[in-house]
Amino acid sequence: MSEAHKITLATAWLDGCSGCHMSFLDLDQRLIELAEKVDVVYSPIVDTKELPPVVDVGILEGAVSTEEDLHKARMFRGRCQFLISLGDCAVSGNVPSMRNTFDLDDVLDRAFVENVQAQPGRPSESLPTLLRTVLPIHHVVQVDLFVQGCPPSADTIWQVLTELMAGNTPDPTQFTRFGA
Amino acid sequence: MGRTIKIDPVSRIEGHAHITLHLDDAGNIDDAKFHLTQFRGFEKFCEGRPFPEMPALTARTCGICPVSHLVASSKACDHLLSVTIPPTAVNLRRVMNLAQLIQSHALSYFHLSSADLLLGMDSDPKSRNLFGLLKVDPQLAKDGIRLRQIGQTVIEMLGGKKIHPGWMVPGGVSGPLSEDSRTAMLAMIPEGLDIAERTFESFKDLIGKFPEEIQHFGNFPTMFLSLITPRGGLEHYDGFFRIKDADGKIVDDMVPLEEYQRIIGEAVEPYSYMKFPYYLPMGYPDGIYRVGPLARLNNCDFCGTKQADQALDEFRALQHDRPVSSSFHFHFARLVEIIFALERMKELLESPHILDTRVRARARGNNDEGIGVAEAPRGTLIHHYKTDDDGLITWANLIIATGHNNLAMNRGIKQAAEHFVDGNHLQEGMLNRVEAVIRCFDPCLSCASHAFGQMPLRIELHDSRGNVVDQMVR
Amino acid sequence: MTHPPAATNPAPKVRVVTLKIDDHDVGARETDSILEIAQANGIRIPSLCYLDGLSTWGACRLCMVEIEGFSKPVSACSTTATEGMKITTNSARLKRYRRMILELLFAERNHVCSVCVSNGHCELQDLAAECGMDHVRVPYRNATYTIDSSHDLFRVDHNRCVVCTRCVRVCDEIEGAHTWDVMGRGVNCQVITDLNQPWGDSQSCTSCGKCVQVCPTGALVKKGTAAGEMEKHDDFVPYLAQMRKRQ
Numbered sequence: 001m002s003e004a005h006k007i008t009l010a011t012a013w014l015d016g017c018s019g020c021h022m023s024f025l026d027l028d029q030r031l032i033e034l035a036e037k038v039d040v041v042y043s044p045i046v047d048t049k050e051l052p053p054v055v056d057v058g059i060l061e062g063a064v065s066t067e068e069d070l071h072k073a074r075m076f077r078g079r080c081q082f083l084i085s086l087g088d089c090a091v092s093g094n095v096p097s098m099r100n101t102f103d104l105d106d107v108l109d110r111a112f113v114e115n116v117q118a119q120p121g122r123p124s125e126s127l128p129t130l131l132r133t134v135l136p137i138h139h140v141v142q143v144d145l146f147v148q149g150c151p152p153s154a155d156t157i158w159q160v161l162t163e164l165m166a167g168n169t170p171d172p173t174q175f176t177r178f179g180a
Numbered sequence: 181m182g183r184t185i186k187i188d189p190v191s192r193i194e195g196h197a198h199i200t201l202h203l204d205d206a207g208n209i210d211d212a213k214f215h216l217t218q219f220r221g222f223e224k225f226c227e228g229r230p231f232p233e234m235p236a237l238t239a240r241t242c243g244i245c246p247v248s249h250l251v252a253s254s255k256a257c258d259h260l261l262s263v264t265i266p267p268t269a270v271n272l273r274r275v276m277n278l279a280q281l282i283q284s285h286a287l288s289y290f291h292l293s294s295a296d297l298l299l300g301m302d303s304d305p306k307s308r309n310l311f312g313l314l315k316v317d318p319q320l321a322k323d324g325i326r327l328r329q330i331g332q333t334v335i336e337m338l339g340g341k342k343i344h345p346g347w348m349v350p351g352g353v354s355g356p357l358s359e360d361s362r363t364a365m366l367a368m369i370p371e372g373l374d375i376a377e378r379t380f381e382s383f384k385d386l387i388g389k390f391p392e393e394i395q396h397f398g399n400f401p402t403m404f405l406s407l408i409t410p411r412g413g414l415e416h417y418d419g420f421f422r423i424k425d426a427d428g429k430i431v432d433d434m435v436p437l438e439e440y441q442r443i444i445g446e447a448v449e450p451y452s453y454m455k456f457p458y459y460l461p462m463g464y465p466d467g468i469y470r471v472g473p474l475a476r477l478n479n480c481d482f483c484g485t486k487q488a489d490q491a492l493d494e495f496r497a498l499q500h501d502r503p504v505s506s507s508f509h510f511h512f513a514r515l516v517e518i519i520f521a522l523e524r525m526k527e528l529l530e531s532p533h534i535l536d537t538r539v540r541a542r543a544r545g546n547n548d549e550g551i552g553v554a555e556a557p558r559g560t561l562i563h564h565y566k567t568d569d570d571g572l573i574t575w576a577n578l579i580i581a582t583g584h585n586n587l588a589m590n591r592g593i594k595q596a597a598e599h600f601v602d603g604n605h606l607q608e609g610m611l612n613r614v615e616a617v618i619r620c621f622d623p624c625l626s627c628a629s630h631a632f633g634q635m636p637l638r639i640e641l642h643d644s645r646g647n648v649v650d651q652m653v654r
Numbered sequence: 655m656t657h658p659p660a661a662t663n664p665a666p667k668v669r670v671v672t673l674k675i676d677d678h679d680v681g682a683r684e685t686d687s688i689l690e691i692a693q694a695n696g697i698r699i700p701s702l703c704y705l706d707g708l709s710t711w712g713a714c715r716l717c718m719v720e721i722e723g724f725s726k727p728v729s730a731c732s733t734t735a736t737e738g739m740k741i742t743t744n745s746a747r748l749k750r751y752r753r754m755i756l757e758l759l760f761a762e763r764n765h766v767c768s769v770c771v772s773n774g775h776c777e778l779q780d781l782a783a784e785c786g787m788d789h790v791r792v793p794y795r796n797a798t799y800t801i802d803s804s805h806d807l808f809r810v811d812h813n814r815c816v817v818c819t820r821c822v823r824v825c826d827e828i829e830g831a832h833t834w835d836v837m838g839r840g841v842n843c844q845v846i847t848d849l850n851q852p853w854g855d856s857q858s859c860t861s862c863g864k865c866v867q868v869c870p871t872g873a874l875v876k877k878g879t880a881a882g883e884m885e886k887h888d889d890f891v892p893y894l895a896q897m898r899k900r901q
Contacts, residue, residue: 017240029329088767101799107221108221118448118463118464119448146789150768151343171786178783236882240768571803
């Protein structure tokens with residue numbers, strides 16, 4: 001397969017723990033096989049920092065919890081032909097959404113005022129504004145495929161990617177679930 | 181009014197951050213700031229949860245070092261239970277913690293940083309990554325993949341999953357080690373050691389190519405904080421705090437882990453969601469210290485395993501009379517620790533009682549306050565909980581490994597920027613070096629974001645009226 | 655335990671009926687519910703509030719089936735069989751309904767499977783997987799619920815409760831204590847102990863733990879369990895129910 005026919009893949013993490021990306025790296029030796037078929041054009045693990053205008057497959061990890069996350073989710077939706085919501089944080093909000101039952105000011109104050117010995121205060125300079133409510137990705141943009149798991153296993157990610165590369169739409173519920 | 185260069189995001193690190201370089205009118209670096217742009221609020225939203233859920237919950241702080249959080253959290257919960265956990269449980273927890281050290285260090289060195297070292301700081305950013313490395317030095321890339329896999333496989337064998345395993349619980353671990361798993365783990369160690377030794381040798385050859393980087397990548401005097409064994413050896417699970425100064429003088433030693441509040445304070449800066457821990461007796465920001473592999477090797481008197489101690493001697497030789505001060509050598513220290521972790525894991529797995537089935541102390545909450553401290557791959561990790569009479573969390577404080585290095589990372593990028601960045605003639609490689617300083621520290625920002633991007637890197641130079649005078653995008 | 659001892663009094667005579675479930679011809683007693691008949695014939699109908707041995711509640715609506723000639727679906731647990739019924743258990747419409755019910759259940763409280771003590775052993779989680787509920791389309795309520803950890807042995811976490819009332823029924827019908835009940839209406843509906851007092855203060859609770867074993871989620875659990883450690887065993891219920899009837 002020539003370079004020109006490689007599937008382009010972009011990934012990003014929003015509000016998550018990066019565990020889904022680590023699970024992607026757990027593909028281990030299969031990464032080598034993947035690299036022959038897929039061109040990772042944009043990702044935290046590579047240095048190309050401009051999301052190309054058109055990407056075949058986009059993968060988003062993590063929930064939407066800042067204005068920046070919101071912007072990134074919209075940018076991915078706008079530029080990716082097929083958008084995957086990867087992992088429980090992206091699909092359901094998961095652990096990051098646990099702050100939703102608290103008032104955001106209280107959450108910030110615990111970290112930056114109460115548990116601090118010098119210069120207490122809420123940071124804001126050159127930082128994205130936090131959303132009051134953490135949201136799953138599909139609550140802000142349309143998503144084409146949902147892959148649950150915390151994180152989805154490398155085998156699950158491999159199944160999803162190989163099905164997609166074969167031109168099929170995978171059904172992740174056959175091999176993963178919430179909390180897997 | 182000077183100009184600002186924004187590196188956004190910092191890539192090939194774990195988490196969301198950007199860097200701003202502030203220039204004076206002449207185009208010289210005036211200040212540099214490392215901005216962590218994610219915040220999650222674990223310290224608050226743990227409130228109300230039952231403490232036995234804390235290890236699994238706080239493990240979600242981080243997908244790279246979930247095991248560190250399992251360790252620190254489980255230890256804090258042991259403290260809440262007020263139990264001494266079975267010795268086999270301690271050793272099994274140590275095995276998992278070492279496995280994680282191997283996989284995390286492998287990730288940092290091979291997957292994230294080696295592209296800079298092998299392909300070059302100025303190489304084409306399009307292929308300056310693991311996949312590019314696979315083309316140029318497939319053996320090294322495959323070694324990295326395999327080494328990380330060995331660590332992850334041990335974790336999976338113990339905890340059922342590679343990422344976010346359960347198993348480590350208040351009072352010990354939830355199940356004993358099987359004979360088959362032990363055999364399989366031991367079988368992987370020689371291969372791991374071969375890779376670790378091979379990589380260590382090749383790295384030593386590489387460092388000759390980076391004299392400027394070694395000189396200017398966060399190379400300045402700071403104190404070092406780490407855990408040590410009661411005899412002063414390298415420690416990752418328990419022990420005591422030791423703080424050494426830049427001259428190698430011990431500032432504070434054998435500090436019990438429960439007394440962390442006596443030595444560590446936290447400060448806030450308005451430009452980051454990551455806090456700034458400091459050595460409390462010296463105040464902020466004078467109490468700057470570094471943690472992690474560099475600090476651990478600078479602080480310990482010995483590693484305690486054969487090959488690692490030989491490698492430690494070579495580490496010491498980098499800077500004869502005093503602790504190694506260049507943050508570039510975090511990489512060096514990381515490779516020494518991989519060797520140590522494999523050797524130590526072998527010892528533990530070969531110990532006669534490792535298959536014992538008594539691996540969990542059962543008790544209910546007997547303390548209303550628990551503190552758990554361990555060495556995560558990136559440095560000292562502290563979990564501190566308070567509970568009500570029914571065992572529900574009322575307050576939590578987490579001091580994250582990466583956070584300790586926050587002051588030093590900020591100072592490090594400033595130093596590198598001052599040396600490498602010419603504000604009037606920007607080149608991509610200059611800025612990659614500033615990012616590479618951060619990669620030396622191997623920050624784990626999802627951790628630090630208990631408070632965590634990917635935006636195009638757009639660098640703009642503004643004049644004093646805010647007009648764009650130069651820009652570049654990658 | 656599936657074959658309890660025969661009752662001493664002969665049961666009143668019941669007629670046998672034949673019916674069709676998903677094209678399977680099955681025979682049953684006319685007093686049997688569609689759900690019981692399906693289960694006896696190895697035909698899977700998703701259900702949540704139903705538990706063999708407890709009274710039928712019919713609240714969760716997951717076991718809805720279609721009967722030929724009826725315009726609306728009916729709950730299989732609370733509908734008895736009649737001669738010649740033709741039943742469909744898995745039409746596109748039923749699948750759609752079940753999925754929506756599950757989405758609403760997940761959105762109502764705060765179910766965070768990954769860190770739940772019942773992760774991997776939860777009926778709600780299994781139902782989501784079975785019914786292909788891979789994401790929740792409605793907004794999450796994010797309502798604050800408390801945890802009552804005052805009992806010596808057990809804990810109730812309302813964040814994870816689906817108000818199936820199995821706990822209420824097992825406590826009343828099998829243990830005979832009636833510690834559990836339900837208060838509030840609609841979205842404010844919540845299980846309570848005694849007159850909404852802390853569980854640990856309950857005078858009626860015998861600490862038997864049946865409520866914990868029948869709870870389908872991580873809402874009622876044994877204390878001291880870490881994530882994923884809470885496995886439930888409710889197969890004692892039909893046996894105890896039969897034994898109670900004999901007394």
